[in-house]
Amino acid sequence: MADSSAPKPSSSVKLVLLGEAAVGKSSLVLRFVNNDFQENKEPTIGAAFLTQKCNLPTRTIKFEIWDTAGQERFASLAPMYYRNAQAALVVYDLTKPTSLIKAKHWVAELQRQASPGIVIALVGNKLDLTEDGTGSGGDAEDAGGEDSGDARKISTEEAKTYAEEEGLLFFETSAKTGFNVTEVFTAIANAIPETSLKTARGPGASHAAARTEEQRVNLNGPRDPNAKEGCAC
Amino acid sequence: MAQEAAVESSNNGGSSKVTSPSPSPPPLPPRRNVSSDGPAQVAPAQSKPTTAVSSIDISTLSFPDGSRGTFSTSLPRESFTPNAGAYGTPSREAAAEGNLADAMSVMSFAPTMRPHGDLASLVAGGLNRKSRAWNMLRSQSETIQPFESIEFGAPGDLAGFEREFDEIPDDKADDVRMDMWKAKMKHYMILSSAGKPIYSRHGDLNLVNSYMGVVQTIISFYEGAKNPLLGFTAGNARFVIAIEGPLYFVAISRLGESDAQLRSQLEALYMQILSTLTLPTLKNIFIHRPSTDLRKPLEGTESLLSSLADSFTKGSPSTLLGALECLRLRKSQRHAINNVFLKNRSEKLLYGLIVAGGKLVSVIRPRKHSLHPSDLQLIFNMLFESGGIKSGGGESWIPLCLPAFNNRGYLYMYVSFFDGTPDAAFSPESTHQPTAPEPSDNPKWGNTEEQQEGGIALVLISADKESFYDLKEMRDKLAYQLTKAGHLSLIRAAAREGRPRVQSIVPGAHIAHFLYKSRANVQFCMSSLETLSRSSSSDTQALPPPAEMSSSEQPKRLLARRRLMSLYHELHASMHAKHAHLKVLHAVGEDAASLAWITPVFEFYCVAGPNVSRAAMAQGANRIIQWAKKEEERLFIIGGGVF
Numbered sequence A: 001m002a003d004s005s006a007p008k009p010s011s012s013v014k015l016v017l018l019g020e021a022a023v024g025k026s027s028l029v030l031r032f033v034n035n036d037f038q039e040n041k042e043p044t045i046g047a048a049f050l051t052q053k054c055n056l057p058t059r060t061i062k063f064e065i066w067d068t069a070g071q072e073r074f075a076s077l078a079p080m081y082y083r084n085a086q087a088a089l090v091v092y093d094l095t096k097p098t099s100l101i102k103a104k105h106w107v108a109e110l111q112r113q114a115s116p117g118i119v120i121a122l123v124g125n126k127l128d129l130t131e132d133g134t135g136s137g138g139d140a141e142d143a144g145g146e147d148s149g150d151a152r153k154i155s156t157e158e159a160k161t162y163a164e165e166e167g168l169l170f171f172e173t174s175a176k177t178g179f180n181v182t183e184v185f186t187a188i189a190n191a192i193p194e195t196s197l198k199t200a201r202g203p204g205a206s207h208a209a210a211r212t213e214e215q216r217v218n219l220n221g222p223r224d225p226n227a228k229e230g231c232a233c
Numbered sequence B: 001m002a003q004e005a006a007v008e009s010s011n012n013g014g015s016s017k018v019t020s021p022s023p024s025p026p027p028l029p030p031r032r033n034v035s036s037d038g039p040a041q042v043a044p045a046q047s048k049p050t051t052a053v054s055s056i057d058i059s060t061l062s063f064p065d066g067s068r069g070t071f072s073t074s075l076p077r078e079s080f081t082p083n084a085g086a087y088g089t090p091s092r093e094a095a096a097e098g099n100l101a102d103a104m105s106v107m108s109f110a111p112t113m114r115p116h117g118d119l120a121s122l123v124a125g126g127l128n129r130k131s132r133a134w135n136m137l138r139s140q141s142e143t144i145q146p147f148e149s150i151e152f153g154a155p156g157d158l159a160g161f162e163r164e165f166d167e168i169p170d171d172k173a174d175d176v177r178m179d180m181w182k183a184k185m186k187h188y189m190i191l192s193s194a195g196k197p198i199y200s201r202h203g204d205l206n207l208v209n210s211y212m213g214v215v216q217t218i219i220s221f222y223e224g225a226k227n228p229l230l231g232f233t234a235g236n237a238r239f240v241i242a243i244e245g246p247l248y249f250v251a252i253s254r255l256g257e258s259d260a261q262l263r264s265q266l267e268a269l270y271m272q273i274l275s276t277l278t279l280p281t282l283k284n285i286f287i288h289r290p291s292t293d294l295r296k297p298l299e300g301t302e303s304l305l306s307s308l309a310d311s312f313t314k315g316s317p318s319t320l321l322g323a324l325e326c327l328r329l330r331k332s333q334r335h336a337i338n339n340v341f342l343k344n345r346s347e348k349l350l351y352g353l354i355v356a357g358g359k360l361v362s363v364i365r366p367r368k369h370s371l372h373p374s375d376l377q378l379i380f381n382m383l384f385e386s387g388g389i390k391s392g393g394g395e396s397w398i399p400l401c402l403p404a405f406n407n408r409g410y411l412y413m414y415v416s417f418f419d420g421t422p423d424a425a426f427s428p429e430s431t432h433q434p435t436a437p438e439p440s441d442n443p444k445w446g447n448t449e450e451q452q453e454g455g456i457a458l459v460l461i462s463a464d465k466e467s468f469y470d471l472k473e474m475r476d477k478l479a480y481q482l483t484k485a486g487h488l489s490l491i492r493a494a495a496r497e498g499r500p501r502v503q504s505i506v507p508g509a510h511i512a513h514f515l516y517k518s519r520a521n522v523q524f525c526m527s528s529l530e531t532l533s534r535s536s537s538s539d540t541q542a543l544p545p546p547a548e549m550s551s552s553e554q555p556k557r558l559l560a561r562r563r564l565m566s567l568y569h570e571l572h573a574s575m576h577a578k579h580a581h582l583k584v585l586h587a588v589g590e591d592a593a594s595l596a597w598i599t600p601v602f603e604f605y606c607v608a609g610p611n612v613s614r615a616a617m618a619q620g621a622n623r624i625i626q627w628a629k630k631e632e633e634r635l636f637i638i639g640g641g642v643f
C-alpha cells in the first residue's frame, strides 16, 4: 500500500508462525498486516495465509505469511508450512511458562527439519500484561525477574539467553499495543541474506520464486538482529 | 429414485441425517423429471384449488396420543404442538422409545413443557380464549401482525431470552453464576461415557462439573440396564440424550422443540466433532484411554460448537428443514458463473462452492459425488457463524473431515473471501475492469446486512493436502474472471437485495412470513425476517419510546425471530410426528395464525396475524407456492456444475 513510485527490487519471503495456541500469533499478524487488534480473537482454524510488504531502503520484501493454528492435532501438518520457509516466528506468551517449553520444541524441530538457512525469531508476546510493558516505547529489555502483581512468568534474561545460544533473533512484543511488532518483521527482513533473495516476477509467481530462492538460503548469510530499518507498512 | 430418498429422510425429521439429494445420478433432478416420474403424486397437490387446504385440514389430523382427532381453527396453538412433537422420535429409535415409555418412570406425559401448555385448553377448546365479542372486534383487523401483542421483557415463555447469549462472567460468586446458568433456556453438554466433561455451551466446566456428573450417572444407569435413556422432562425443561460411541450428548431445552428436532441438533454437534477428529481417531482415542480428556484434541473448536449451538437456539430454518438456502439468481446468470467456475477448475479440486452470506451461489462437483446438507452446514457455520476464519483476513487452508462424505479421512479446504481488502481480493490486473459500473463493485462496499451475514466466500475443497498453491492460483484466475465479467458485482447486488419480502411476492396477501422447502432439491427459501421484526414493533403500545428503540432493537429482533422459529418448530413437529399423516395444518393462537402444507414436492410453512382467516391464508399460501414454482430455477440450484 505504501508503494513508493521508485521501483525497488522486490522479493518474496515465506514466513511461518509457530507456537502454542493462544499465545498471540494471529494477533501479531493482524497487527503487522492491518495494524489492528481484537480483544477476544477466536482461535485460528487450520492455517491462514496472508501477505504484507515491508519496504527496506534498498528493496521491498513481500512476506508470505503462514499463520498456523498451533493445536496439537495440527502438529503433523506443520512441516507443510515450514518447508521452504525462509523465516519463522516462534511465539510464546511470556505470562505462560508452558508456552516457552513448546516454543523450544518448535525451534528444535525447525533446526532439524526446516531449510538450514531459515531465519528464526523467538518472540515473547503479551508484554502489555507485565509491569514494565505498558508498551508505549518503554524499554522492555530491562525487565528482569517476576515482580509482585506482574503477570510475567518468563524473565527476559531466561528467554534471551536461550535465544542467543540457539542463534535466534529475540523480541518481546505486545500485539495489543503494537509494541515491537513491526520491529520483529523488519529485523527478519534485514536478516534474510541478500544473496538468497530473487526478484519476484510478479504476484502469482511468488510462491514458485520462493521455492527456488529457498535453495540459495542455505548459504546462511550473516544475521543482523540490530537492524534499524523500519517497515514502511 | 432420488426424489424418494429426499422425501423419506425429511419424514424422519432428522436434518443432518438427510441423505444427499443424489444417491444416483442425475443427482439434483430438474423439476420436469420430478413431475414426470410421479405425476400421480404431484398432480393433486398442484392442481387443487385453494379450498383444498381447508378440506384436507380437518380430516387428516391425527396425533400419536390420539387425543385430538379434529381441529377447530380457533384452538390456541399451545394446546397441540409441543407435546405432540416432543415425544416423536426418529424412526431408527422407535423400538427403544416404545420400551422406554412403558418402563421408565422418568418419562412424563404430563404436559409440563410449557407453563401454559394446559390440559384445560386442550380439552375445552375455548376456555381461556377471549370473549366472542372481543374476537369479533379483533377480527376487524386482519392487518394485525403476528406477535404484535408481545411486550418486550414481559413474562412469558421467552422471558429472559434476550440474555440467553450473554457470557456467564468469571468474576461473580458461584451462586450468582449458577443462577445465571440456570436461567438459560437452552443447554448443550457433551461428556465422555467415562464422565469427563468435554463441552458445555454455558458456564465453564468447573461450574457445571457436578451437573455433568449427575447426567453421566443417570445415562450410565440406563445404559447399564441395556435400555438407553432417550429423554425426560423435568419441570418445563425437556432433556434429550444422544449416545454416539464413547460420547454422551445432552440437550436441555425450554423452547418447546421436539425430541426429534433436539436430536438432530445434537447430531450436528457430533458431526462437528467428527469433522475435527474423524471417526477412527475418535474411536482410537477412547479405545486406548477411556478416561481421555477430549478437550485437548478438540482445542480451538469450542467456538464452532458454540456458534452451531447458538444458531439452533436462535432458530435455524436450515437445520429445521434439513435443507440449504441459495442466493436467488437468474438461471442464465447462475449458469454463466458455473461455467467460469468449471473453466478454471484445478485438477486438484473435489468440490468448489461460492457462498454469499450463508447462501449458496454456485457449486461445482464431480459427477459421482454430491454434497450433503449436513456437511455444508458445518462449512457454513465455520465461515459465517464463527469468527475464526473471517476475522483472520487473508486466505485459509483447513484440514477438515466432512462426515457425511467420508467420516474416515480429512479433506483440505481453501477459503478466500472476495470482499476482503482490495489487495487480497483482486489481483492487480483486475483493477481495470471493463464492465460493472455499479457502486456495489467497489470492493469496500458492503451494507450492514451483508456484513452481518458475512460476505462472499470462495470454498475450494481438495483431497490433496499439498494443493494450496494450486487452489490459490485457481482462485486468482476466478477472481479476475468473475470480476471482469461482472459476475461478482451481480452476486453482491443479489446478496444486498436480501430475501424477498412477502409483499413483493404476493402483494396484498396477509402472510407475514413463510418457509418453502423444495424436497427434491433439499433446498429452501424464505421471506425476509426484517419485515417481521419491523412490523412487530410497528404501532402498538408495546413499542418502547423511539429513544429506547435502538438499544432494544437487537434483542427485540432476536426475540421476534425466536417466536417465529418456535412456531415453525411446533408446526414442523406436528407435521412430522410419528403416525401423523398430516398434509395440511392450520392453527390459530393468541398472537399468530399459522399454516403448514406438505406434498411430495414441497414443505411449506407460513405465519400470519392472529385474525387472518384460514381462507385468506390458504390463498396467500397458494400464491406463494405458485411463485416458488415459477421461480424454481432462480431460487434453487438444480444440479450445479458437474465435471
Ligand SMILES: Nc1nc2c(ncn2[C@@H]2O[C@H](COP(=O)(O)OP(=O)(O)O)[C@@H](O)[C@H]2O)c(=O)[nH]1
Binding pocket: A019, A020, A021, A022, A023, A024, A025, A026, A027, A028, A038, A039, A040, A041, A042, A043, A044, A069, A070, A125, A126, A127, A128, A129, A173, A174, A175, A176, A177
Ligand atoms: N493482553 C494481550 N492479549 C493478547 C496479545 N496478543 C494476543 N492476545 C490475546 O490472546 C488471545 C489469543 O490470541 P491469538 O492471536 O488468537 O493467539 P494464537 O492462537 O497464537 O493465534 C486473544 O484473546 C488475544 O486477544 C497481547 O499482546 N496482549
Ligand SMILES: [Mg+2]
Binding pocket: A022, A025, A026, A027, A043, A044, A067, A068, A069
Ligand atoms: Mg491463531
